[in-house]
Amino acid sequence: MSLDLIPYDLPLRSPMATSHAIVADRRGALVRLDDHGTIGWGDLCPMPGWSVQEFESLHDQVDMAGLRLDEDMIGDVLDTLVGAPEARAALAGAAADVLAQEAGLSLAAHLAPEPLERVAVNATIGAADVSTALTNVYLAIANGIETIKLKVAHRRVEEDIALVESARRAVGDKVELRLDANGGWRPDEALEILHRLAPLDIAVCEEPTAGIDQIAAVGAESPIPVAVDESARTVDDLRRAIATGTVGAVVIKPQALGGPDFAMQAIAAAHSAGVTPIVTSMIDSAVGVAHAVHVAAASGVTAAHGVATSALLAADVAAPLPVEDGAILVPSIPGLGVRPSAAAR
Ligand SMILES: [Mg+2]
Structure with a gap:
């Protein structure tokens, strides 16, 4: 080699x-x-x-x-x-x-016996300005996206609540709404806000507060399921979060965890506890995103994964896997199915 x-x-x-x-x-x-x-x-x-x-x-x-x-x-x-x-x-x-x-075998089929053929993706709405964020929600829906993740906790609480209410009105009741607070709320604050947002049918809130134990404590009382993301850095961290019994989902970043095999270990731990693994890329190149797509397919989770990050890049090492009708089709040819363009070979 x-x-x-x-x-x-x-x-x-x-x-x-x-x-x-x-x-x-x-x-x-x-x-x-x-x-x-x-x-x-x-x-x-x-x-x-x-x-x-x-x-x-x-x-x-x-x-x-x-x-x-x-x-x-x-x-x-x-x-x-x-x-x-x-x-x-x-x-x-x-x-x-x-x-x-x-x-x-395709990489997904190499990782798990019955991988998904298509991976549903979420749009992540990060704009600080509420009206820009809403415009981006409309654009995502127009492009066939069926799961929207709103970044919250970086604006005033009343603005966050107004945004989530407006987003729910805009998308109707068939689109899944998720929140990501990136650890931005205190635990008591997080609980109060999540209770206020509960009638809006929010599927999950990532990192409502910072730290595995603190998130788990919020999860124990929250009407909205909570997820651990950046508070878990390793497979062992994820196992510890899952073992609390009060997180509904865990975010799995193959790149940050150490590779597809480690990601699959974390996914297995989540499945065995009834916790939903959500696989995400990290604005990596088309090669890295394709790796995350195969891991997401191997997870078997039909809910949306955070792998639609290629559109954020103005240039890439290869043609990224296209997002169509809210999903990425998983390459079925042997291996990764994405090859860098001639210049990189
Ligand atoms: Mg997150």
Whole structure:
């Protein structure tokens, strides 16, 4: 096996404020794994403000791991990257692409026996201004999206409530509404707001407050199911959140957890406890998004996943999997089904 890293820098269509930083572009690298002529692709795309380690350090760790591939088994090499989840995700993703191709299976079918053929996606509405946010809700519905996630808790409470009420009126009762507070409310505040919003049929609220124990405590009394996202950094964190018995969903980011195999472990833990896994990408390249799509398909969860992030990028390493009628069709050819354009090969 031999490994190459192909760096990229992809501008966003417009800079985006996350809970930690302003993101204007996505710096990353494609991982190209060659196993006797079978080429697998992985994506290294750490998110500033989320990822603990910087891109340069992760890049060098993948590079070093590549040098060991001649002598060591891939599993042993992956073990050296457990402390660098994005680096592990990149190599594990490329290796899974190779193994799936060698087995003649789509990556999703390599990960689970009966994957979904299409993955429903949500639109994420992040605009701070209420009228812009509502316009974006209408646009998403017009494009066939059936699940809308509204970012809340970064404006005044009364504005949040007005937005959610208006959004519910705008979309009718057939569209699923979700909220994501990114840990922005105190626990008591979160409970009061969630009780006020309960009549609006909200499917789930991600991170109503910060911290696994605090979210679980809110979940115990909330009329709206709560989900853990950024408060869980590892599969063990997710297991701990699931074990509280009071979270309704967990957000699974294959890139942040360390790869498709780790993501599938978290998904299995969620399923066994009746908790819904929601798979999301992190504005990674078309290769990384495709990896998340296959994991989402392998989860078997027909509710929407957060993998419609490619439209946020003004350029990409390959044609991203298209979103049509609120869903992404999962490539059925062996492997990942997304190949970087000629320049990157
Ligand atoms: Mg979230």
